[in-house]
Amino acid sequence: MKLHRKPVLSYLRGTGDRAPDQEGILLKKGTRNPSYQRRWFILRGNLLYYLEHQGDRSPLGLILLDNCRVEPRASTSGLYAFTILASAEGGRCYKLAAETKKDFDNWLQALVWAGWSQLWELLQPLQEQYQRACREAGVEPRSPPQEELFLSLPCSPAPSGFPELHQRFGEEIQALARSRAARRQVDLTEFG
Amino acid sequence: MRYNEKELQALSRQPAEKAAEIGMRVPKKGSVVKRRLVKLVVNFLFYFRTDEAEPIGALLLEHCRITKEEPSGFSISFIEEPDRKYYFECSSEEQCQEWIDALRRASYEFMRRSLIFYRNEIRKMTGKDPLEQYGISEEARFQLNAPQPTGIECRKEEGLLGRAEISPNSFWPGGGGGRT
Numbered sequence: 302m303k304l305h306r307k308p309v310l311s312y313l314r315g316t317g318d319r320a321p322d323q324e325g326i327l328l329k330k331g332t333r334n335p336s337y338q339r340r341w342f343i344l345r346g347n348l349l350y351y352l353e354h355q356g357d358r359s360p361l362g363l364i365l366l367d368n369c370r371v372e373p374r375a376s377t378s379g380l381y382a383f384t385i386l387a388s389a390e391g392g393r394c395y396k397l398a399a400e401t402k403k404d405f406d407n408w409l410q411a412l413v414w415a416g417w418s419q420l421w422e423l424l425q426p427l428q429e430q431y432q433r434a435c436r437e438a439g440v441e442p443r444s445p446p447q448e449e450l451f452l453s454l455p456c457s458p459a460p461s462g463f464p465e466l467h468q469r470f471g472e473e474i475q476a477l478a479r480s481r482a483a484r485r486q487v488d489l490t491e492f493g
Numbered sequence: 494m495r496y497n498e499k500e501l502q503a504l505s506r507q508p509a510e511k512a513a514e515i516g517m518r519v520p521k522k523g524s525v526v527k528r529r530l531v532k533l534v535v536n537f538l539f540y541f542r543t544d545e546a547e548p549i550g551a552l553l554l555e556h557c558r559i560t561k562e563e564p565s566g567f568s569i570s571f572i573e574e575p576d577r578k579y580y581f582e583c584s585s586e587e588q589c590q591e592w593i594d595a596l597r598r599a600s601y602e603f604m605r606r607s608l609i610f611y612r613n614e615i616r617k618m619t620g621k622d623p624l625e626q627y628g629i630s631e632e633a634r635f636q637l638n639a640p641q642p643t644g645i646e647c648r649k650e651e652g653l654l655g656r657a658e659i660s661p662n663s664f665w666p667g668g669g670g671g672r673t
Contacts, residue, residue: 302539303550304501306494308571312555316572319602322634346555346601347535362495367504367535389503414632417535420604427611427623434618443614445607447597 313343313350313360321345323411325404326355328380330396337380337398342408347417349385364395366415373409381405385412505532505539505548511595514543516566516582526582536599538569552579559596565589569596605634613637 315321323344328337329351341355349364368388376382380398383405387393399405414420435442511533516526517540529549530541536555539548556572565586568578583589597603612635615623624630 302498302501302505302548304496305550305552307573308553308555308557309494311571311573312553316556346605348553360494365496365500365504368500387497387500389497389500391497391499392503393497393500410632411634414629414634417601417604420601420608423627424604424608424611427608427615430623431611431614434615438618445603445610447603 309348309363310359312345312348314358315345322415323408324355325408326400327351327404327408328398328400332393342397344411344415347415347420349412349415366412367417368392369416371409371412373405383409501537501551502547504534504537505541505551507534509534510599511592513583513588513592515584515588515592516580518580518582520577520579526580531581533595533599536601538596538599554596554599555602557600559593561589561593567593567596608635609637 321343324342326339327342329340330337340361341352341357343350343352343360347366349366350360351362351364352360364385365387366385370386370388372384372386374382374384374396376398378398380400381402381404382396382398385395385397387395397408399408432442509532513531514528515531517529517531518524518526528543530543532539532541532548533554536553538552538554540550540552541548552569554569558570558572558575560568560570560578562568562580565584565588566580566582567589568580570576570578581592583592612622612624615621622630624632624635629635
């Protein structure tokens with residue numbers, strides 16, 4: 302089955318107007334390698350992405366959170382461990398750990414509300430309550446706003462000509478190089 | 494990008510919000526309309542060859558625009574490539590409109606916006622916060638006017654979530670297999 306990549310990547314990157322539901326470092330046990338690897342996790346909606354490094358454009362992987370249980374797990378290494386268990390046949394068991402209690406609490410709180418069905422279950426009674434309140438107030442119920450994504454994307458004004466385009470690309474490339482250098486710096490200090 | 498294909502397949506076998514045989518054309522050069530079984534499950538659109546049990550493909554329905562196309566059809570395009578369209582041909586205007594509405598409602602982000610909208614409106618009309626009864630009025634993802642920075646700083650701020658103590662009994666026992 303082909304999972305079309307672009308929509309998945311686009312959702313990860315967001316539109317700049319909403320931060321992810323949760324993000325940060327978590328340790329993850331590999332499928333073949335039983336030791337923990339440090340990964341950057343990003344939760345958006347019902348999708349949990351993990352990247353090798355914060356700021357990477359492409360994720361290493363994706364965990365679908367519908368039909369998953371999240372359970373704490375005993376750890377002997379002083380870490381705050383938990384497991385994401387997919388209930389599907391052939392589904393995986395993702396062993397993760399947070400480095401601090403605070404991270405653990407933040408992540409579990411975020412993951413508990415990450416299922417699509419849970420959000421749907423929460424939405425139905427609220428919608429009914431809204432319609433009831435409208436009837437009682439004698440007003441016409443409105444529909445939730447449709448996001449005009451394609452019109453309201455923050456974007457810089459179009460370049461006036463080729464020289465400006467050339468300059469802008471140059472600046473972008475320099476900024477990218479600076480951020481890569483900064484990241485390399487961080488990686489080195491982690492092992493230093 | 495790794496993901497567990499079996500989990501995605503299991504999702505495609507769940508009861509669907511909507512399923513029908515409709516004509517589909519992918520945005521590839523020279524592609525033609527083909528009859529497909531199209532199935533909407535959570536925020537994924539799966540499409541199958543009409544006689545096969547496993548989907549050919551899956552589209553995540555986030556950051557996408559659903560547009561009516563004449564006659565009795567619609568297209569799905571994604572924010573980063575708005576001209577690259579997946580076309581669908583329905584058998585009637587009614588079926589077409591039902592699909593357009595269902596696909597728009599399927600997005601997690603649409604549901605989140607709706608929840609925030611209803612919460613705000615109910616609070617304005619009744620003076621009460623409807624999320625309090627669920628004990629999640631502090632849940633950041635449903636905040637009305639929460640700051641929306643793109644960095645991680647907001648997540649590390651003390652008191653933003655104002656959460657209660659997490660106890661093992663409060664874990665959600667799984668999605669429950671979609672809507673039945």
